Amino acid sequence: MNMQPISGGFSNAPLQSATAFRAVLQAMSRPGLWQAIDGAAPPAPLSQASGALILTLADPNTPVHLAGTLDCDAVRGWITFHTGAPLVAAQDADFAVGAWDDLQPLDRFAIGTPEYPDRAATLIIELDGVPAANARLTGPGIDGEITAFCPGDRPTAFPLGLDLILTDGARIMGLPRSTGLEFL
Amino acid sequence: MTAMDAYNFAYLDEETKRMIRRALLKAVAIPGYQVPFASREMPMPYGWGTGGVQVTAACLMADDVLKVIDQGADDTTNAVSIRRFFQRTADVAVTEETEAATIIQTRHRIPEAALREGQIMVFQVPIPEPLRFLEPRETETRRMHALADYGLMQVKLYEDIARHGEIATAYAYPVRVEGRYVMDPSPIPKFDNPKLNDSPALMLFGAGREQRIYALPPYTQVESLDFDDHPFVASKADHACDICGATESYLDEVITDDQGGRMFVCSDTAFCRSRQGDAA
Numbered sequence: 310m311n312m313q314p315i316s317g318g319f320s321n322a323p324l325q326s327a328t329a330f331r332a333v334l335q336a337m338s339r340p341g342l343w344q345a346i347d348g349a350a351p352p353a354p355l356s357q358a359s360g361a362l363i364l365t366l367a368d369p370n371t372p373v374h375l376a377g378t379l380d381c382d383a384v385r386g387w388i389t390f391h392t393g394a395p396l397v398a399a400q401d402a403d404f405a406v407g408a409w410d411d412l413q414p415l416d417r418f419a420i421g422t423p424e425y426p427d428r429a430a431t432l433i434i435e436l437d438g439v440p441a442a443n444a445r446l447t448g449p450g451i452d453g454e455i456t457a458f459c460p461g462d463r464p465t466a467f468p469l470g471l472d473l474i475l476t477d478g479a480r481i482m483g484l485p486r487s488t489g490l491e492f493l
Numbered sequence: 494m495t496a497m498d499a500y501n502f503a504y505l506d507e508e509t510k511r512m513i514r515r516a517l518l519k520a521v522a523i524p525g526y527q528v529p530f531a532s533r534e535m536p537m538p539y540g541w542g543t544g545g546v547q548v549t550a551a552c553l554m555a556d557d558v559l560k561v562i563d564q565g566a567d568d569t570t571n572a573v574s575i576r577r578f579f580q581r582t583a584d585v586a587v588t589e590e591t592e593a594a595t596i597i598q599t600r601h602r603i604p605e606a607a608l609r610e611g612q613i614m615v616f617q618v619p620i621p622e623p624l625r626f627l628e629p630r631e632t633e634t635r636r637m638h639a640l641a642d643y644g645l646m647q648v649k650l651y652e653d654i655a656r657h658g659e660i661a662t663a664y665a666y667p668v669r670v671e672g673r674y675v676m677d678p679s680p681i682p683k684f685d686n687p688k689l690n691d692s693p694a695l696m697l698f699g700a701g702r703e704q705r706i707y708a709l710p711p712y713t714q715v716e717s718l719d720f721d722d723h724p725f726v727a728s729k730a731d732h733a734c735d736i737c738g739a740t741e742s743y744l745d746e747v748i749t750d751d752q753g754g755r756m757f758v759c760s761d762t763a764f765c766r767s768r769q770g771d772a773a
Binding site for chain 1: 501502503507508510511512514515516517518519520521522523524526528529551552553554555611613635636638639640671673674693695708709710711712713714
């Protein structure tokens, strides 16, 4: 029997998901700053950070879209076993996970409606190492301005837009729709 | 069996916490916008901070240090009962010192001591919709927010001036967040409004009965609504504290007898006590 889907979850979900959530909350409220997040050991190619994010935020109420190489049996089985989240196409997703290129085109994802801008997808973008800063970030959560790496621009018509979480190994960086991006 | 064994960590079940956490993240991403959430029955009545308690429960980590205040005081019934609730259900450390706290749940005040990065303020909110008393229909207020159609609020403030000669709103004074959403800062005195602007702390707002969560990330521009010829003034009682002598803190007026005797004291009990310690 293949035991891989069963291992790699939180060993103490209430405490570990609380710690992981604080990392996400910090990431989204302080765009451009990297936060450590761990506790999950998902199967490759899913990163530790993405695994922890999914364990913390996804459940049967939140459709998840897997893009590119992440859309494999090992990752599908792990997410299904640990969260029960339905795996869906891009346009139906609350959360989408993948490399930047695999998630394109971004206009497939929900960006909310004027009455309910919260009904927008959150994209979890897997990076393999973080290149040098290439963008100037401004807006809520940023004291003045900060430079950081951003894989590219995203469709935003504030208050509508996509909220991004970049992952690299066991750390995350938030890029909410409220952040102004100026590529250098 | 202890209370910690009888309940999940921080009382709420994990599925509920996930739902609240997702709402919190969207609230942070859209500062000032009220995110609907499936508020739960809590073991306390509506009006006692069920929204704030749910937000705190969803944010709390085992090594957090929690402070709870009610109108600035650490020792009133509401503050004591919520603090004990989280001591029993999360076994979390508590404090009365603003500087030592990592999460501060508050009913209707922002502490006098400066907040710092990494701290989280959780506000208890009775009526989250700033336009509700001007327009009772949720469908209409939702459309007004969608269109950023806030003329009605300016008319209300203007009528205040026409009737009273000044903007008479003294608490729950409406603010505009990053030039977009008009937001109810909860019934804090307008004296506290300037502390919302560009704060290093994260501010989260929970309305349990009304099932709304909203947020102000750190370093967010928060402007109190006003007019060029009637600018916003953060007012307080024109006295010094009768206990610690502070002139810069928000004061409560306390009736001391039935002969008309009264005194003014700091509403922030921890701030007042720290100043008494300094003086001694």
